[in-house]
Amino acid sequence: MTRLGAHGGTGRExxxxxALDGVLTVDQIxxxxxxxxxxxxxxxxxxWFVGGHLDPWDHTEAAMALDLAGRHDLAERAYRWLASRQNPDGSWYAAYVDGKVTDHNKEANFTAYLAVGLWHHHLLTGDEEFLVRMWPHLKSATxxxxxLQAxxxxxxxxxxxxxxxxxxALLTGSSSMYQALRCALAVADHLGEPQPDWELATGRLGHAVVSHPxxxxxxxxxxxxxYYPILGTALRGEAAEQRIAxxxxxxxVPGLGARCVSDRPWVTGAESCELAIALWALGQSDRAVEIVSWVQRLRHDDGLYWTGYVFEDDAIWPEERTAWTAGAMILATAVLGGEPATTTVFGGESGYAETGLPVGMAPSDVRCGSDLCVEPRG
Structure with a gap:
């Protein structure tokens, strides 16, 4: 496989x-x-912010943004933190504050997202040693x-x-886990560690996301x-375009961004940036750039972004600038700028690498009864 890290740079490069022409400069990034x-x-x-709590999904998203800027040491430190805190069953807890567990639930998509971060990190750096070191943690998390698959x-x-x-099950979480399983398969393939059970599980999950709401x-x-079935790489083509329409x-909300909830006058930066990535994946880059430009109203002088804006009250809410909102912004500008590693993990088949991301068993090849998905035979 081509090492995307060989094409990347460090520092200003x-x-x-x-950077996004007319939206964000290099200095602002x-x-x-x-x-x-x-x-x-x-x-x-x-x-999330200084003194706030951590969840493993948003922690990973922020690490991916650091990696994109060439801050690989900081990103690796973030993944080492996950390795040091992994539970014996492969999971992480839902929330930590100052290293102490504050929510003992174990959310599946929080645990799965390590795969996306690790494959992204490897594509950017080509660091074989680190990937091998993290493989047992990824295998356990997967x-x-x-x-938990039904x-x-x-x-x-x-x-x-x-x-x-x-x-x-949650559609958003399962869509994210479909992307994570594809990245986990990419790691397994790269390391020569075939995982046929993962391939079947990925196909079954993709089929559920696309065909069984x-x-x-x-x-x-x-x-x-x-938009998550698209963001998570499960849904493409005419069905995806119709879903957006x-x-x-x-x-x-024109000029502002995407609502978090349909019946609330609240637009949020992260959801808007994730929608932009989904639009990019469908070839609607002009729309995506427009949405990213709208979100700049949430930008603070320190370079971070307020989480959201209540437009009926003309009020920032909540009054916090989160690492994951900034991370979502960086990931959005990365795909729009054609950054190879990021277009691979969010583009799926349309990514930079020769084969994009593995699909395991394609969702269309899975035969489902009323409550059972199996590999077709004959």
């Missing part, structure tokens, strides 16, 4: 791929990266989420503090359920 770095604690953890392919969204698996809790009020007016 890396930042130039992240540098300030945003410095803002994320200022939130990272000496132990490598990246809380097994944790696959143990017969229909969807993945139950968490284990409660007592270890009980909840019976329900009834297998997930109804969260249609949330914009993430709208069907709910555009429900969630998008």
């Amino acid at each position: 890396s930042l130039e791929l992240l 540098a300030r945003t990266i410095d803002g994320i770095a200022s939130i990272q604690r000496p132990d490598g953890s990246i809380p 097994q944790f989420i696959l143990d 017969p229909g392919g969807e993945i139950r969204w968490k284990r409660e503090a007592d270890g009980t698996a909840v019976p329900d 009834e297998r997930f809790l109804d969260k249609n009020r949330y914009s993430m359920d709208w 069907d709910h555009w007016d429900t969630f998008v």
Whole structure:
């Protein structure tokens, strides 16, 4: 496989791929990266903001932004923190403050996202030694989420503090886990560690995301359920374009961005940037750039971004500037600038690498009964 890290740069060269003409300059991107770095604690953890809590998904998203700017030492420190805190069953807890667990639930998509971060890191750096060192942690994390997969392919969204698996699955979380499983397969393939069970599980999950909305809790009020099947690389083509068109007016506020919830006058920076990535994946880059430009109203002088804006009250809310909102912004500008590693992990088949991301068993090749997804035979 081509080492994308060989095509990347460090310092200003890396930042130039992240700048967006007419929207964000290299100097502004540098300030945003410095803002994320200022939130990272000496132990490598990246809380939402200084003094705030950490969850493993947003921690990883922020690390990916640091990697994109050539701050590979800081990103590696973030992944080492995850390795040091992994539970024996492969999971992480839902929340930590100053290194102490504050929420003992174990959310599946929080655990899965390590795969996306690690493959992104490897594509940027070509660091074989680090990938090999992290492989046992990734393998254990992947097994944790696959143990939560239901017969229909969807993945139950968490284990409660007592270890009980909840019976329900979330479309947003399962869409994110589909992307994570594809990245985990990419790591396994690269290391020569075939995982046929992962391939089947990936196909079953993708089929559930694309074809069986009834297998997930109804969260249609949330914009993430709208665009995450696309962001997570499961849904493409005409069906994806129709999905965007069907709910555009429900969630998008012209000049401001994407609502978090359909019936609330609140647009959020992270959801807007994630929507921009989904639009890019469908070839709608002009729309994506426009949305990213709207979100600049949330930008602070320190380079970080306010989480959201209540437009009926003309008020910033909540009054916090989160590392993960800044991270989402950097990832959006990276795909729009054609940065190879990021277009690979969010583009799927359309990425830079020769084969994009593995699909395992393609969702279209999975045969499903009323409650069971299996590999077709004959």
